Amino acid sequence: MPLLSCSSPADKLNIDSKTWKADLNGCKGQRAAIQKQVEDVRLQLVGLKEGDIRKLFGKPDSEELMEKSQKIYIYFITPGPKCTGTMQNAGKKQALAIRLDALGDVREASIFKE
Template identity: 45%
Template sequence: MKKIVSPKIKTQLLGLLLLSACSTPDSMKGFDSKTWKDDRDACQNQRAALVDDFEQIRKELYGKKEYVVRNVLGKPDSEELMERSQRIYFYYIEPGTQCDSRNELSEANRVQVRINSLGKVSEITYYKPVETQKPE
């Protein structure tokens, strides 16, 4: 016997799948994304206090899609296009010349998130490595 699913139910299921696909993973919900996103270019110096918390979720970001990074960290402060459709997102973690001129990369410390050609995180580094607490 063949079961028939109404188009309305199919639409609702598709909507739920799309909503869940764009959400932040539960394991990253403890990270204060709002404060990180609100401190654009780290000019308010609030991101520096979140570096240890960021370190807790950093390894979980590997292999995640670009939209997850944007949900957790927000729009990058700067972006560099690489060969073969790769990109590097820059998120400053300390104030610097980027607060005065947003047209150039600053020498201020920043998180660098490499997005590969498949749209997934392949590398996360610091411009100037910082002392962080190691995750347990």
């Protein structure tokens, strides 16, 4: 009889999820401080399930619905458009974009700059 585990592949990734989730839209600058962690595991996100992504990163700051029931979760690393104050206007915007297929599997994870 196989052993069942309650952990997911996301549990093995080295990301400070608590800090990430506490910095909604990247407004506090805490996500930028742990950006290196995200860059280090970005390729390992491919193949994870939507639930794993939400467990790691929380609710997305923005979500784009695409054709064939695909969607893109966007998490701002630097202060996003919903932030107020001077930090929001400083420098270029950076975000983590995670593309999910119709079955909720991660197909692509990239960091983009505006």
